[in-house]
Amino acid sequence: MQALSFDEIAGLISAKYAPEMVAPSQGSLVVGGEHLLEVASYLRGTPELDFDYLISVTAVDYRGHFEIVYHLTSLQHSHSLVLKVRCPQDKPVMPSVVSLWRGADLQEREVFDLMGVSFAGHPNLKRLFLWDGFKGYPLRKDYSSGT
Amino acid sequence: MALKTEPFVLNIGPLHPSTHGVFRLLATLDGEVVIDIEPIIGYLHRGIEKLAEEREYQKDIPLCDRLDYVAAMSHSMAYVMAVEKLLGISVPERAEYIRVIMVELQRIASHLLAVGSIANEIGTFFTPFMYMFRERERILDLFDMVCGQRLLYNYMRFGGVSHDLPEEFIPALAKFINQMPGYIDEYDQLLAENEILLVRTKGIGVLPPELAINCSVSGPTLRASGVARDIRRCDPYSIYDRFEFDIPTRTAGDCYDRYRQRIEEMRQSLRIIRQAVEQLPQGKVNSQVPIRVRPPQGDVFVHVEAPRGELGFYLVSDGSEKPYRFHIRAPSLINLTPLREMIIGWKLADAIVIFGSIDIIMGEIDR
Amino acid sequence: MEVGRERIYSAAELDAHEGALIEALRASSQQPVTDPDEWLQKELQRNVLVTSVDAVLNWSRRSSLWPVICFPACCAFEFIGASASRFDMSRFGMDILRGSPRQADLLITAGTLTWKMAPQVRRLYDQMAEPKWVIAMGACGITGGIFRDSYSVVPGYNRIVPVDVYVPGCPPRPEALLNGIEMLRQKINARSISTEGE
Numbered sequence A: 001m002q003a004l005s006f007d008e009i010a011g012l013i014s015a016k017y018a019p020e021m022v023a024p025s026q027g028s029l030v031v032g033g034e035h036l037l038e039v040a041s042y043l044r045g046t047p048e049l050d051f052d053y054l055i056s057v058t059a060v061d062y063r064g065h066f067e068i069v070y071h072l073t074s075l076q077h078s079h080s081l082v083l084k085v086r087c088p089q090d091k092p093v094m095p096s097v098v099s100l101w102r103g104a105d106l107q108e109r110e111v112f113d114l115m116g117v118s119f120a121g122h123p124n125l126k127r128l129f130l131w132d133g134f135k136g137y138p139l140r141k142d143y144s145s146g147t
Numbered sequence B: 001m002a003l004k005t006e007p008f009v010l011n012i013g014p015l016h017p018s019t020h021g022v023f024r025l026l027a028t029l030d031g032e033v034v035i036d037i038e039p040i041i042g043y044l045h046r047g048i049e050k051l052a053e054e055r056e057y058q059k060d061i062p063l064c065d066r067l068d069y070v071a072a073m074s075h076s077m078a079y080v081m082a083v084e085k086l087l088g089i090s091v092p093e094r095a096e097y098i099r100v101i102m103v104e105l106q107r108i109a110s111h112l113l114a115v116g117s118i119a120n121e122i123g124t125f126f127t128p129f130m131y132m133f134r135e136r137e138r139i140l141d142l143f144d145m146v147c148g149q150r151l152l153y154n155y156m157r158f159g160g161v162s163h164d165l166p167e168e169f170i171p172a173l174a175k176f177i178n179q180m181p182g183y184i185d186e187y188d189q190l191l192a193e194n195e196i197l198l199v200r201t202k203g204i205g206v207l208p209p210e211l212a213i214n215c216s217v218s219g220p221t222l223r224a225s226g227v228a229r230d231i232r233r234c235d236p237y238s239i240y241d242r243f244e245f246d247i248p249t250r251t252a253g254d255c256y257d258r259y260r261q262r263i264e265e266m267r268q269s270l271r272i273i274r275q276a277v278e279q280l281p282q283g284k285v286n287s288q289v290p291i292r293v294r295p296p297q298g299d300v301f302v303h304v305e306a307p308r309g310e311l312g313f314y315l316v317s318d319g320s321e322k323p324y325r326f327h328i329r330a331p332s333l334i335n336l337t338p339l340r341e342m343i344i345g346w347k348l349a350d351a352i353v354i355f356g357s358i359d360i361i362m363g364e365i366d367r
Numbered sequence C: 001m002e003v004g005r006e007r008i009y010s011a012a013e014l015d016a017h018e019g020a021l022i023e024a025l026r027a028s029s030q031q032p033v034t035d036p037d038e039w040l041q042k043e044l045q046r047n048v049l050v051t052s053v054d055a056v057l058n059w060s061r062r063s064s065l066w067p068v069i070c071f072p073a074c075c076a077f078e079f080i081g082a083s084a085s086r087f088d089m090s091r092f093g094m095d096i097l098r099g100s101p102r103q104a105d106l107l108i109t110a111g112t113l114t115w116k117m118a119p120q121v122r123r124l125y126d127q128m129a130e131p132k133w134v135i136a137m138g139a140c141g142i143t144g145g146i147f148r149d150s151y152s153v154v155p156g157y158n159r160i161v162p163v164d165v166y167v168p169g170c171p172p173r174p175e176a177l178l179n180g181i182e183m184l185r186q187k188i189n190a191r192s193i194s195t196e197g198e
């Protein structure tokens, strides 16, 4: 029942994983895309971390690469954590975290719909807001509606 | 021996009186029992995130009002708090108190609507609604007094609020908070023990706490399942740490509890407003932030307890006048995640009640 | 039970069908529909015989406008406010909000219209019985309002349906909506069966 500070969480993580897999940077953990599921299940499953509540999933287009941002919190310990995962623009595929947190379901669909990042392993990945046949992904920085 | 029936698909919405806006539900029914549903949304997708990224920070405040149009104050407050955090500016004391008063009034107004529509959905068409609209109109009058708008206020500003309270506001508010408990008792008399309401909501659409947490459900819907997560308490923002209030929770997590939960929260909001009015200091209400702000590079995530749950703003600034990324963590959308589990196995008429008891607003779901 | 999966159309087919409808409507609605008010100018063609018939018909039409439910966005709450206890729209014979378009003759467009929604509204309008009227409520109903630049918003309901009365505001206050309804009643009053259907 103890809230850990970011440095303590980062310490726990770097004791377990090599720095090229997970590296703390400016108050958030930067995770390599292929290790996301492994790190995430460690974060969720370890009793002293116990990140059981996924607040939000979103993506940012940094012109050249996407960054998927996960905000996690633990209801028990009430500490929170930001995970950032880079994803190349030419191959925008990420592992889905729905198997760990169902709360990611609609949010990953939203990211897919508006940003065009697909999530491997998502149970029902299709457009959420826009209709079938809509061209482009509006939240990308290079999107223009042509009007 | 019961006859076997053939399943059929029923399309409800997007324009349907019971769908709270433009929501579409593709239900597969076996007789009257729902065996599968697929929610389809996006009929009000207005592209707010994209529009906000194309406009200056100041011009995004009205867009935030239009996200959840029955809780406009909460949404614009969350947004200006996020920008203030990016800018690193503080808010005058008086403005903080005014904000809290506004947001809590907004919570009452919003919950009134939610309770009214639950009652609507079980078939008491519009009668309890009329009672609740009576009080809601009074709250809207109070808002009208401070900012001249009834629904979408555009009242919050970076570093405070747009202008001070008019003279007649505090007496009118005092009158309202004295009368409101009586009104809430009146609703209880009408509804709390009402046979029809009990039969239609008790034990219906149970959301177990583990599922709620796993699905990132928040707000009254989560607390009705017995999880005491309220951002005002677990990550206090603004000046909420100065007030005494409880975080009510319920245990069963059914439709009845979600309705009771909102009634309780209204009482707590009244408590907060009463304390805020007593402590309201004199002074400035705005710290003269220029119209065009250029926050330094960086990102922030600010979350508040909006009437429908945990509302978050994730802003990324690249140092220019416009937000580089503007993301809204919309509670209504995420609260829909466990909808399938909650509805399957119930009759169609119950499905409408379950859906209504989550209390969603399409503007916020679709954005 | 996996029964839900055996449909005539799969979910993907339904989505594709809907998408095609939306795209088609979007392509064909790039220009606004003209407002249906040229008959207001046809005053001269009226003749004495029909005026009393007109008076009765118009009285009955204007006094029992039944609005259909079309509540896409924020303006809906001002519409509900107008029909709830304080503003009490029933005074004008607008008692019941109809769930079915076939029983209604007034479409009040309370909120932003998106392209995804547009085919539904068009269908709603087509299903309403003649004579029928449309009030475009709010800035969004008139031009798309604050969302006009968006990639998914229809810039005004008059791209989809002919609009009789425009009520500006964001949202219009219930008083403004009632004023718009009053204007519509005056407009109905100017109708004549001798010019109808032209």
Ligand code: SF4
Pocket: B066, B152, C073, C074, C075, C076, C110, C111, C112, C137, C138, C139, C140, C141, C145, C146, C169, C170, C171, C172
């Ligand atoms: S006109 Fe304003 S209030 Fe009405 S739907 Fe549009 S944004 Fe909302």
